[in-house]
Amino acid sequence: MDRRSFLSWMGLGWLTASPLFIGSRITKLQEQLVFANNSNGIKNTIFYVAPDGNDAWTGKQVNRNKTQTDGPFATLERARNAIRELKLQQGGILKQPVTVFIRGGTYFLAQPLVFNSEDSGTQKCPITYTAYQNEKPIISGGQRLQGWQEVVINGKRLWMLEIPQVRQGQWFFRQLWVGNQRRTRARYPKKGYLPVAEVPDATPNQPVAPGQSRFKYRQGDLKNWSTISNAEIVVMTRWVESRLPVVGLDEKQRIVAFAKPSLHSMEPGNSQSSAATNYYLENALEVLDNPGEWYLDKKSGKLYYMPLAGENITRIEAIVPRLSRLVDLQGSPENSKFIDYLSFQNLTFAHAEWYYNNSDASGFGQAAEGVPGAIYAQGLRYCTWQNCEIKNVSNYGIEFANGCTNNSLIRCRISDLGAGGVKVTQGASSIQVINSHIHNGGKIFHSAVGILVMNAPNNLISRNHIHDFYYTGISVGWTWGYQTSPTKNNVIEFNHIHHIGRLSNSDGPLLNDKGGIYTLGVQPGTVIRGNIIHDIDAYRFGAWGIYLDEGSSQILVENNLVYRTRDAGFHLHYGKNNLIRNNIFAFGRFAQIRRSRPEGHLSFTFERNIIYWNQGQLLDSQGNWDDSNYVLDRNLYWYTGKGNFRFGKLSWQEWQQKGRDKNSLIANPLFVASDRDDFRLKPNSPALKLGFKQTDYNKD
Numbered sequence: 001m002d003r004r005s006f007l008s009w010m011g012l013g014w015l016t017a018s019p020l021f022i023g024s025r026i027t028k029l030q031e032q033l034v035f036a037n038n039s040n041g042i043k044n045t046i047f048y049v050a051p052d053g054n055d056a057w058t059g060k061q062v063n064r065n066k067t068q069t070d071g072p073f074a075t076l077e078r079a080r081n082a083i084r085e086l087k088l089q090q091g092g093i094l095k096q097p098v099t100v101f102i103r104g105g106t107y108f109l110a111q112p113l114v115f116n117s118e119d120s121g122t123q124k125c126p127i128t129y130t131a132y133q134n135e136k137p138i139i140s141g142g143q144r145l146q147g148w149q150e151v152v153i154n155g156k157r158l159w160m161l162e163i164p165q166v167r168q169g170q171w172f173f174r175q176l177w178v179g180n181q182r183r184t185r186a187r188y189p190k191k192g193y194l195p196v197a198e199v200p201d202a203t204p205n206q207p208v209a210p211g212q213s214r215f216k217y218r219q220g221d222l223k224n225w226s227t228i229s230n231a232e233i234v235v236m237t238r239w240v241e242s243r244l245p246v247v248g249l250d251e252k253q254r255i256v257a258f259a260k261p262s263l264h265s266m267e268p269g270n271s272q273s274s275a276a277t278n279y280y281l282e283n284a285l286e287v288l289d290n291p292g293e294w295y296l297d298k299k300s301g302k303l304y305y306m307p308l309a310g311e312n313i314t315r316i317e318a319i320v321p322r323l324s325r326l327v328d329l330q331g332s333p334e335n336s337k338f339i340d341y342l343s344f345q346n347l348t349f350a351h352a353e354w355y356y357n358n359s360d361a362s363g364f365g366q367a368a369e370g371v372p373g374a375i376y377a378q379g380l381r382y383c384t385w386q387n388c389e390i391k392n393v394s395n396y397g398i399e400f401a402n403g404c405t406n407n408s409l410i411r412c413r414i415s416d417l418g419a420g421g422v423k424v425t426q427g428a429s430s431i432q433v434i435n436s437h438i439h440n441g442g443k444i445f446h447s448a449v450g451i452l453v454m455n456a457p458n459n460l461i462s463r464n465h466i467h468d469f470y471y472t473g474i475s476v477g478w479t480w481g482y483q484t485s486p487t488k489n490n491v492i493e494f495n496h497i498h499h500i501g502r503l504s505n506s507d508g509p510l511l512n513d514k515g516g517i518y519t520l521g522v523q524p525g526t527v528i529r530g531n532i533i534h535d536i537d538a539y540r541f542g543a544w545g546i547y548l549d550e551g552s553s554q555i556l557v558e559n560n561l562v563y564r565t566r567d568a569g570f571h572l573h574y575g576k577n578n579l580i581r582n583n584i585f586a587f588g589r590f591a592q593i594r595r596s597r598p599e600g601h602l603s604f605t606f607e608r609n610i611i612y613w614n615q616g617q618l619l620d621s622q623g624n625w626d627d628s629n630y631v632l633d634r635n636l637y638w639y640t641g642k643g644n645f646r647f648g649k650l651s652w653q654e655w656q657q658k659g660r661d662k663n664s665l666i667a668n669p670l671f672v673a674s675d676r677d678d679f680r681l682k683p684n685s686p687a688l689k690l691g692f693k694q695t696d697y698n699k700d
Contacts, residue, residue: 042096042097042124042125043096044096044097044098044099045086045096045097045098045099046060046098046099046100046101047059047060047072047073047079047082047083047098047099047100047101048060048061048062048071048072048073048100048101048102048103048132049072049073049074049075049076049078049079049100049101049102049103049107049137050062050063050064050071050072050073050074050102050103050105051074051103051105051106051107052064052071052072052074053071053072053073053074053075053103054071054072054073054074055073055074055075055078057069057070057071057072057073058070059072059073059078059079059082062101062103062132072103075107076100076102076107076113076129076139077113079100079129080113080115080119083098083100083119083127084118084119086098087118093122094121094122094125094127095125096125097121097124097125097126097127097128098121098125098126098127098128099127099128099130100127100128100129100130101130101131101132102129102130102131102132102135102137102347103132103135103137104131104132104135104136104137105135105137105138106137106138106140107137107138107139107140108140108141108142108143108144109139109140109141109323109326111323112141112323112325112326112327112328113139113326113327113328114327114328114329114330115327115328115329115330115339115342116329116330116331116332116337116339117331117332117337117338117339117379119339119342120338120339120340120341120342121340121341121342122340122341123341123382125341126341126342126343127341127342127343128342128343128344128345129342129343129344129345129347130343130344130345130346130347131345131346131347136348137347137348138348138349138350139326139327139347139348139349139350140319140326140350140351141321141322141323141324141325141326141350141351141352141353141374142177142319142320142321142322142323142350142351142352142392143319143320143321143322144317144318144319145161145163145303145318145319145320147161147162148160148161148305148313148316148318149161150313151304153285153304154285154286156288156289156306157306158288158304158305158306159304159305159306159307159313159316160302160303160304160305161302161303161305162300162301162302162303163296163301163302163303164301165301166296166297166298166301166303167299167300167301168301169298171322172296172298172357173296173320173321173353174282174283174353174355174394174444175320175321175353175392175394175418175444176294176303176305176318176319176320177318177319177320177351177392178292178305178308178311178316178317178318178319179311179316179317180317180392182392182416182443183292183293183294183305184290184292184293184294185282185283185293185294185295186282186283186284186285186287186288186293186294186295187280187281187282187287187293188222188280188281188284188287189280190290191507193236193269193278193279193280193510194217194218194221194269194278194279194280195218195268195269195270195276195277195278195279196215196216196217196235196266196267196268196269196277196278196279197215197216197217197218197221197254197268197269198215198216198268199212199215199216199265199266199267199268199277200212200214200215200216200255201213201214202265202266202267206265207265208238208264208265208275209263209264209265209365210261210262210263210264210265211237211242211261211262211263211264211265211266212261212262212265212266213244213257213258213259213260213261213262214255214256214257214258215235215255215256215266215277215279216253216254216255217254217255217256218254219254222249222254222256222281223249223251223286224249224250224251225284225285225286225287226285226286227283227284227285227286227295227297228246228248228249228284229246229247229248230283230284230285230295230296230297230298230299231245231246231281231282231283231284232244232245232246232281232282232283233246233256233258233279233280233281233282234279234280234281234282234446235262235266235277235278235279236277236278236279236446236510236511236539237262237263237264237265237266237267237275237276237277238264238274238275238511238512238513239366239447239471239511239512239513239514239542240263240264240363240364240365240366240447240511241263241363241445241446241447241510241511242262242263242264242362242363243362243363243444244258244259244260244262244362245258245259245260246258246259246281247259260360260361260362261362262277262362262363263362263363263364263365272540273540274512274540274541276539276540278510278539283295283296285297285304288304288306289306290306291306291307291308291309292306292307292308293305293306294306305318319351319392320351321351321352321353321392321393321394322351323351323352323353324352324353324354324355324372324395325352325354325372325373325374325375325376325395326349326350326351326352326374326375326393327349327374327375327376328376329342329375329376329377329378329379329380329383330378330379331377331378331379331380331381331403331404332378332379332403333378333379333402333403333427334403337379338379338380338381338403339377339379339380339381339383340381340382340383341381341382341383342380342383342384343383343384343385343386344383344384344385344386344388345384345385345386345387345388346386346387346388347388347389348388348389348390348391349374349375349388349389349390349391350389350390350391350392350393351392351393352374352392352393352394352395353393353394353395353418354371354372354374354394354395354418355394355444356370363445363447364445364447366447367420367447367448367449367452367471367472367475368396368419368420368442368445368446368447368448368449369423369452369454369478371394371395371396371418371419371420371445371448372395372396372399372423373395373396373397373398373399373423374390374393374395374396374397374398375390375397375398375399376398376399376401377398377399377400377401377404377407378401378402378403378404378427379402379403379404380400380403380404380405380407381403381404381405381406381407382406382407383407383408384407384408384409384410385398385408385409385410385412386408386410386411386412387410387411387412388409388412388413389412389413389414389415390412390413390414390415390421391413391414391415391416391417392416393416393417393418394417394418394419394443394444394445395417395418395419396417396419396420396421396422396423396448396452397414397417397420397421397422397438398414398421398422398423399422399423399424399425400422400423400424400425400428400431400456401425401427401428402425402426402427402428403427403428404424404427404428404429404431405428405429405430405431406430407430407431407432408431408432408433408434409422409431409432409433409434409436410432410434410435410436411434411435411436412436412437413436413437413438414436414437414438414439415437415438415439415440415441416440416443417440417441417442417443417448418441418442418443418444418445418448419441419442419444419445419448420441420442420448420449420450420451420452420469421436421438421441421449421450421451421466422436422438422450422451422452423451423452423454424451424452424453424454424456424459425454425455425456426454426455426456426478426486427456428456429456429457429458429459430457430458430459431453431456431459431460432459432460432462433451433459433460433461433462433464434460434462434463434464435462435463435464436464436465437464437465438450438451438464438465438466439465439466439467439468439469440468441468441469442469442470442471446470446471446510446511447470447471447511448469448470448471449469449471449472449473449474449475449518450464450466450469450472450473450474450497451464451466451473451474451475452475453474453475453476453477453478453487453490454477454478455477455478455479455485455486455487456486456487456490457486457487457488457489457490458488458489458490459476459490459491460490460491460493461474461476461490461491461492461493461495462491462492462493462494462495463493463494463495464495464496465495465496466495466496466497466498467496467497467498467499467500467504468499468503468504468505469500470500470501470503470508470509470510470511471500471501471511471514472500472514472515472516472517472518473495473497473500473515473516473517473518473533474492474495474497474516474517474518475515475517475518475519475520476490476492476517476518476519476520476523476526477518477519477520477521477523477549477552478520478521479520479521479522479551480520480521480549480550480551481521481550481551482521482522482551482553482576483521483522483551484522485521485522485523487520487521487522487523487526488522488523488524488525488526489524489525489526490523490525490526490527491526491527491529492517492526492527492528492529492531493527493528493529493530493531494529494530494531495531495532496531496532497516497517497531497532497533497534498516498532498533498534498535498536499535500514500515500516500535500536500537500543501514501536501537501538501539501543501566502535502537504535508537508539509537509538509539509543509566510539511538511539512538512539512540512541512542512543513538513541513542514536514538514542514543514544514547515536515543515544515545515546515547515549515571516531516533516534516536516544516545516546516547516562516565517531517533517545517546517547518547518549519547519548519549519552519555520549520550520551520552521550521551521552521553522551522552522553522554522575523552523553523554523555524553524554525554526554526555526556527555527556527558528546528555528556528557528558528560529556529557529558529559529560530558530559530560530695531560531561532560532561533545533546533560533561533562533563533565534561534562534563534564534565534677535564535565536564536565536566537565537566538566538567541567542567542571543565543566543567544565544567544568544569544570544571544594545560545562545563545565545568545569545570545585546560546562546569546570546571546583547571547573548571548572548573548575548578549573550573550574550575551574551575552572552573552574552575552578553575553576553577553578554576554577554578555575555578555579556578556579556581557570557578557579557580557581557583558579558580558581558582558583559582559583559693559695560583560584561583561584561586561679561695562583562584562585562586563584563585563586563587563677563679564586564587564589565587565588565589566588566589566590567588567589567590567591567594567620568585568588568590568591568592568593568594568620569583569585569586569588569592569593569611570583570585570592570593570594571593571594571595571596571620571623572594572595572596572603572604573596573597574596574597574599574603575603575604576599576601576602576603577601577602577604578603578604578605579604579605579607580604580605580606580607580609581605581606581607581608581609582608582609582692582693583609583610584609584610584612584679585609585610585611585612586610586611586612586613586674586679587612587613587614587615587674588613588616589615589616590616590617590620591616591617591618591619591620591621591623592611592613592616592617592618592619592620593606593611593618593619593620593623594619594620594622594623595619595620595623595624595625595630596622596623596624597624598624598626598627598629599629600629601629602629602630602631603629603630604630604631605630605631605632606630606631606632606633606635607631607632607633607634607635608634608635608690608691608692608693609635609636609692610635610636610638610669610687610692611635611636611637611638612637612638612640612669612671612674613638613639613640613641614639614640614641615641617645618637618639618645618646618647618648619647619648621648625647625648628658628659631660632660632661632664633660633661633662633663633664634663634664634690634691635661635664635665635690636664636665636666636667636669636686636687636690636692637664637665637666637667638666638667638668638669647660647661652666663690664690665686665690667686667687668686669681669685669686669687670682670684670685670686670687680694681694
């Protein structure tokens with residue numbers, strides 16, 4: 001199903017309209033809001049910010065006056081401070097709503113934009129920061145680069161810029177955008193990945209972590225280039241990446257050595273091991289040979305860029321990141337000092353870079369969980385981001401941490417991400433992520449997740465479009481096994497999740513053990529329903545549509561459509577009392593359903609599902625179905641491949657004789673056109689007789 005059909009099905013067809021139409025609707029909503037406040041007898045205070053403004057002015061006029069003595073503010077900090085001053089004049093509590101209209105242009109921040117509890121609005125008098133009319137303000141943590149020179153290096157025509165702060169060790173960066181497009185750090189190979197040949201320091205039965213600080217490469221893959229000590233090698237093992245600074249390369253032994261060990265132990269990339277490791281190299285001058293690539297030399301402070309055809313050295317807009325955080329919302333929940341009732345609308349936040357500098361870390365254990373948000377909040381309540389964009393960052397886009405509750409992210413776009421989109425951590429609750437487009441992530445930290453919820457309850461993740469991540473679309477949990485967990489009552493509904501693992505441009509897969517939707521731990525009240533999940537892939541193992549991992553329990557999985565997964569559409573590692581009903585699982589490459597660990601309790605009830613496939617097994621041979629601590633009934637199975645299929649080792653008759661699927665059918669479900677991803681049922685489908693309730697995924 002394409003994006004337009006999906007939005008129409010969600011009742012959001014207007015989002016496919018032109019930007020001008022959408023902008024006009026937004027402007028009308030702004031005007032209606034101000035009018036509504038005035039009509040209720042509450043006068044709305046308005047401030048303006050513009051790139052050509054002046055912080056010495058009043059900020060009360062949208063344009064500078066003829067005498068150049070008054071007009072808008074120049075910075076968001078000044079507008080924030082003006083609201084603080086207004087509150088002080090009113091005894092510390094706002095007596096009217098405040099709107100800050102921000103004119104179009106780029107606002108380069110010298111430091112993160114900070115809010116604390118004194119910047120709060122109230123329910124009746126909220127504070128709104130929004131774009132002025134249809135203009136497009138960008139709040140940037142970057143810096144424009146100017147002063148390029150043309151040079152020839154090793155016969156290559158390049159542009160070069162000297163950056164003294166880099167040479168002096170005060171600054172380093174791993175991202176560059178030209179004309180709003182991310183440019184590629186000089187890379188080898190240009191496309192794809194290389195397998196590790198051997199791991200000399202590997203030992204029998206070695207633990208998963210830590211890994212090794214060197215490996216042997218294949219003949220001809222790497223060279224002892226003169227800038228090799230500026231390079232980093234990124235290795236992918238199991239479900240994590242490790243970013244490893246190169247300290248030496250021995251061409252005779254074909255050994256490359258690193259300043260720190262890999263996070264996980266490595267094994268040869270062409271092996272069938274779960275730890276099979278592939279890699280690529282970044283940031284060596286000798287591999288800078290494709291237009292659009294760049295290289296930064298830490299010692300000389302020189303930045304080299306190979307321009308694309310048509311780029312002009314005098315007109316190029318090149319931006320690099322200076323800040324690791326763009327907005328810092330510093331509530332203090334431990335002191336009951338919260339930030340309340342702020343709204344950010346129609347704004348773009350861009351250009352930030354976080355990296356584990358001066359650290360022994362080479363990666364994180366799962367989901368790049370240690371990478372912070374470019375927008376970071378703690379102690380934040382009743383705040384919203386609407387129609388905003390977060391892009392061009394190495395981080396997670398936005399993070400809701402301890403003390404955050406009842407905040408919303410609505411109709412936002414989060415893209416071009418070094419890590420993931422939205423992160424909700426322990427101590428946060430009741431976060432809503434709705435109708436947002438989160439895509440093209442994991443650019444630096446490949447194991448990052450579209451939406452990550454860690455030990456947080458009562459969150460709503462609804463009607464989002466999530467795609468093009470290397471690891472997982474949505475991850476909810478973060479407690480392994482059956483120990484008590486704060487994660488409960490999370491609703492994950494009506495999301496469209498696709499191209500996880502292998503991207504839509506065919507890059508990847510890099511990592512393993514992932515899901516379109518992934519859960520951990522006991523989660524009473526958590527519901528996964530109405531999601532469309534497809535095209536999930538992995539490097540060596542484990543690419544499931546809906547993956548209930550260790551201890552996942554008391555979860556309802558219903559009305560989902562899952563198709564084209566490397567492994568099963570549904571997998572339970574181990575857990576108890578889960579209900580899996582009224583789903584369609586189709587076209588798993590190696591299997592359709594997996595249950596990994598039998599235990600002495602009911603793991604799940606699996607009923608009124610349609611399982612439809614043309615290759616691979618029905619029940620994953622790596623799973624375990626020998627016990628009876630699960631219930632399957634009123635399901636419909638249909639195999640369109642060659643030959644017969646079996647239920648593990650059993651025939652259909654033997655399977656039913658064991659009390660499984662007593663009321664189920666083997667029959668064609670009569671999809672309208674499954675070869676075109678149209679899984680609507682025809683009126684005479686036998687699935688309807690089993691009680692399957694159809695969801696019209698193509699509804700206009």
